[in-house]
Amino acid sequence: MATYQLVVNGENREVEAVPNTPLLWVLRDNLSLTGTKFGCGMAQCGACTVHLDGTPVRSCSTPVSTIGNKKVTTIEGIASADKVHPVQQAWMDENVPQCGYCQAGQIMSAVALLAKNPAPNDQDIETAMSGNICRCGTYERIRKAIKRAPNTTAK
Amino acid sequence: MKTALNESTIFKVSRRDFLKSTSMSVSGLLLGISFSCSDTTKKLTGNPDFVFTPSLFISLNGNGDVTLIAHRSEMGTGIRTSLPLVMADEMEADWNRVKVVQAVADEKYGDQNTDGSYSVRMFFTPLRKAGATVRLLLEQAAAKEWGVDVSECKAQNHEVVHSSGKSLGFGYLAEKAAALPIPAESSVTLKSPKDFKYIAKQSSIVDLKDIVTGKAKFGLDNNHLPNTKIAVIKRNPEPGAGLKSFVADKAMEVPGVLKIFTLDPPGFPTTLNKPLGGVVVVAENTWAALQGRKALEVTWNKGINADYDSHTYNSDMLRRAKTKGKVRRENGQVDSALKNAKKVIEADYMVPLLSHTPMETPCALAHVHDNVCEVWAPVQDPQGARKSLAEALKLDIKAVTVNVTLLGGAFGRKSKPDFVVEAALISRTMGTPVKILWTREDDIQHDFYHFPAAQHLKVGIDENNKVTSWLHRSVFPPIDGTSDSKAKEASGAELSMGMIDMPFAIENVCCETQEATVKTRIGWLRSVANIHHAYAVGCTLDEVAQARGVDPIQNALDLLGSDRSIEFNSLTTEFWNYGEKLEDFPWSTARFRKVIETAREKSNWGKNLPKGSGQGFAAHRSFLTYVACVVEVTVDANNKIRIPKVDYVVDCGTPVNPERIKAQFEGGAAFAASLALKSEITVTGGAVQQSNFHNYLVGRMSDSPYETAVHIMESNDKPTGVGEPPVPPFIPALCNAIFAATGKRIRQLPVRLT
Ligand code: FES
Ligand code: FES
Secondary structure, X not given: OEEEEEEEOOEEEEEEEXXXXXXXXXXXXXXXXXXXXXXXXXXXXXXXXEEEOOEEEEHHHOEHHHOOOOEEEOHXXXXXXXXXXXXXXXXXXXXXXXXXXXXXXXXXXXXXXXHHXXXXXXXXXXXXXXXXXXXXXXXXXXXXXXXXXXXXXOO | OOOOHHHHHHHOOOHHHHHHHHHHHHHHHHHHOOOOOHHHHHOOOOOOOOEEEEEOOEEEEOOOOEEEEEOOOOOOOOHHHHHHHHHHHHHOOOHHHEEEEEOOOOHHHOOOOOOOOOHHXXXXXXXXXXXXXXXXXXXXXXXXXXXXXXXXXXXXXXXXXXXXXXXXXXHHHHHHHHOOOOOOHHHOOOOOHHHOOOOOOOOOOOOHHHHHOOOOOOOOOOOOOOOOEEEEEEOOOOOOOOEEEEEOHHHHHOOOEEEEEEEOOOOOOOOOOOOOXXXXXXXXXXXXXXXXXXXOXXXXXXXXXXXXXXHHHHHHHHHHHOOOOEEEEEEOOHHHHHHHOOEEEEEEEEEOEEOOOOOOOOEEXXXXXXXXXXXXXXXXXXXXXXXXXXXXHOOOHHHEEEEEOOOOOOOOHHHOOHHHHHHHHHHHHHOOOEEEEOOHHHHHHOOOEEOOEEEEEEEEEOOOOOEEEEEEEEEOOOHHHHOOOOOOOOOHHHHOOOOOOOOOOOOEEEXXXXXXXXOOOEOOOOOOOHHHHHHHHHHHHHHHHHHHOOOHHHHHHHHHOOOOEOOHHHHOOOOOOOOOOOOOOOOEHHHHHHHHHHHHHHOOOOOOOOOOEEEEEEEEEEOOEEEEEEEEEEEOOOOOEEEEEEEEEXXXXXXXXXXXXXXXXXXXXXXXXXXXXXXXXXXXXXEEOOOXXXXXXXXXXXXXXXXXXXXXXXXXXXOOOOOOOOHHHHHHHHHHHHHHHHXXXXXXXXXXXX
16 A cells, blocks of 8 residues: 555545555545546546546556646536536536436547637547547437537637 | 247247237227216316326326327337327327326336337327317317317317317317216217327427426436435346355445345346346445445356356357258248359358446436335336336335336347346335445446357359349347247247348348257347348459349349339248238338338439548338348448448338437447447356446447438338347448448457458
């Protein structure tokens, strides 16, 4: 066991874990942040996607010992106090979710894409989202929501 | 995926009892909504905490807050929204004042087994009546308050309005209504469809915001019980076979590992509700449990399926499909008609084993203590889970509480409660709450797989270019065989999913089957036997059209014949109408024709497409819903298949929640594309060879349709299912489109173009 000081969704959190523990289980087991999901455990499905300093990573395959002082952002941390994130809003406007299980990961991938590229074309979207599986098959609406999101970004 | 097989195999009741219990469930529900005014004892004037509960499903408090019970499991269809909407609409409640509460497993709610695409079909009318009764009670309460006749009072949008314009809120009326006798059913009138406010209108699901903000609770997301431990199980790669020995020393050294012990295997047959057994590792946290399991050294026993090799097994089924089998439907003389035919189309079709792989793997939280058991789990069949838990723990059923979480997808997998029973057995041993996690490897290697199927079709066309004979042989192991080693023959229900319910007006028809032994756990996957039957029938029809030199859609319309209700019971003794009588839900060729004609029009069928592109068509009725589908594909130089456009036309009776119907069809198309283009489970030495999404492939964004247009027929007919019906016709429509684009017939899934 080792002690790690993490910054998760803007808060300092201290956790105890063995060094190779994936960030996913630290979030879920130690910090009770259950919005981030397990889907495969081997960086194949994207259900566990979170941001490290804004870059999307698969938390199931990211050992807690490698985080250092990078800021961790999860699905619980992207909304502001009074408003959901514009991408979350776009997801709601398009009624994207079916079962909803994959959607935290999808949204985190989409937020990262849009931060880099506010007006992605179909190919950009397909590439950025290729690591996220949705077994309910909400892909069409995910694409629509991503295209719609930049316009709803009230800056 | 409800077929007559379902509960009969899980709980060993005969088909007859099952049918009885289905109808009992409905009356059970009616009992549930049979109204009681016992709350009058709580009568406290002006008390905002007063709760009027006129029905098991509906309550209204003095503040005007309405609570509606969702008793069916939410796995992505939107049912947790759609059925409460029905009650709210009839009751004239304001949807914004409604809270939806998920029911625990309890027979008092009637049937809760969420599969078979029948939630809306079964509960639409009873729940409308429940809502309408409450509406009438509120109107009567207002009439009494004002001293006027009830005919002058009308409930609308959470208040009752008098013809003079004055009004009283639902909250104010709650207590007054509670004091009134329940009106006779005959005095309750249902709304006219034109007055529907929510039914057949767009609406978002109740969990939408919780889902997008990460607050929604799925199977593993309840962390409220202190001292919860995490368990994983190492299971024999050959399901059902036992354990020879294991060494736990290294595993016990993993920090956080608490205890390692065994669970007995079910033996053979493995059954639909018993856990597979194995070596259990319990730890303080998930990572420790997984690391501990990795460090286990286990030697397994070999069981009766140690020789199972899927390649050999499938080739053998395909070989036998070419030989005469047991006749399940016979009209006319197929053999002589085929002999006299001018052209004969003959083809074999093969569909492999498939895994469900819902995004959320099986999982549960259980707490067994002091002779009670409480679980939180993503189960499709809450009452079945409760029963299995009581049985496994030898507890009275009343001591078992099953809380149903959201299901992160299910597709039939979570109708089997084995994983919930595992959690409970482990919790009992540990004396603490326990969460069980199935890794993706566990899920893919120990599923209740969709069964493999081999088919042989032979169709004769005479000198007048008329189709005169139809021979269809289908060979696949029956799901019953998972629980009963003697069951080797497909059931009538399984064959009524696209084989013996073949609707075309062909004079000589013969449908045959061959026995097949279940060699691993198999179960229902979204649309069940419709998957392989619709595939083979839909592709064969395309070949028939080609042979006749007729457009595929015109060909289907030609073969359909005149508008009629097909009396399948006189064509075969084994016909099954998804548990409904043909009088109530006829097989209407007129409705079938209509969806096909509409698809021709809406899809711009026959439009000019560049080389390497093509359109394909198929239509299919399943779960009492009529669907026509046109798929457009493009195939590039690298044989990458893309699906730019899909057109569905669906007649599902009254479209209760059109927005979610559309979603089911979009998702159904992606699900069907995934299984047709990507997925295959293979077995050697009794063990599944795939383990995770790197070798069990599923559709990603680029494999899925770019645009799915869903045209819903307007209808006031009884509503029918939409969860499964999108899948069957999509697969042949896709394969026919690939043929149009490449000239290659697809006789085996998944599609391989090289
Ligand atoms: S759980 Fe991390 S990518 Fe699948
Ligand atoms: S919404 Fe169910 S897996 Fe994506």
